[in-house]
Amino acid sequence: MDDARTTGVPFETVLAAAQSGAEWASATLWREYAPSVVGFARGRGSKDPDDLASEVFLSVFDTLSTFIGSESEFRSFLFSIAYRRVVDELRQRSRRGESVQWQPENDLRSEPSAEDAANLRSSDQSVLALFDFLPVDQRNVMVLRIVSDLTIEQIAEVLDKTPGAVKSLQKRALDALRKKVLTKPYPSRPLERLPV
Template identity: 30%
Template sequence: MSDRLLNTDAAATMTELSEEELLSKAKDFGGPALSELYDRYETKIFTYIYRRTGEQALAEDLTAQVFLKMLEAIRKGNAWQTSFSGWLYRIAHNIVIDYYRRRERQSHVSIDEAPTLTATEHNPVQTAEMNMDVEQLQSAIQRLTDEQGQVVSLRFLDGYSIAEVAEMLDKTEGAIKALQYRAVASLRQILLIEQQ
């Protein structure tokens, strides 16, 4: 009974830690710290992967792989250097890419092949969500290049700033702005074609 109370107290203590303190404990492979990291990031990573795959069971499996890779990297001492969340999203991105490579199901619209359209001031993702259901939107995002889809998901669906996305993807803010511009133009073209 007292062990149970200690475990409950340890869990409560972990939820009160700042992310920096939690990450420090996780690097020492502390079970409660790793569990808290999982609790804090599992839904975000699952949502990110689900938006890239559109399949709940697959997203659950790939999310589990992300956290297994995280544990393996921490155990080997190959963990994040700067941004933990950026590192974790990079693992998720790589796992999704690996999945599609293995299945040879990767399809997207090339910027070079898409007609050039001027991006407008409004958010095309919000407009699309108003005019179509979520499945159609996810299908359109999946047809973007991997980098474009990732930027659209992180910027417009998850609400991260350009600076945050740049840190997560280890790119400059200018590169993220360029990717976002191209992604919005391609997404707009895809949505226009689907509405015809």
């Protein structure tokens, strides 16, 4: 089935077809959910979020025949696997340490140009860096909520917490982010013109 014929197909139909081995249905699930998984993995610090998403979907497709549930439950199932894969990767990297191949543009002993520095500050990484100062639980909630677009209930299931605990973590994270973002490095009033 091509893309034009799969648009508008109910989730239950796509799921049943994927469970019976239909390639178009598996491809539809991949196209629909992989970008969110990649975003979640990137937001949590995966070194290769695309590769991690592929591993997640391999696990999903291996166990898909036993899955029973709605689209919402499928998202929870999918992100539970993604969460465990990210945790495994981070745990493995913390044990082994990280080795990075030397690249001149990443050498901290030289100063970047003003243009490079501006581009770096405006990149996706700087946006995700806002989450870096948050405690791990709050960071997990924010990445799952904002990047992966999960509901409070789905996040609770993924993180094995109550919805109330997730709401509390989200509120504390938002308060901390608000304080960090709203700090003004400049005076609140425009500078008055200096006499000449």
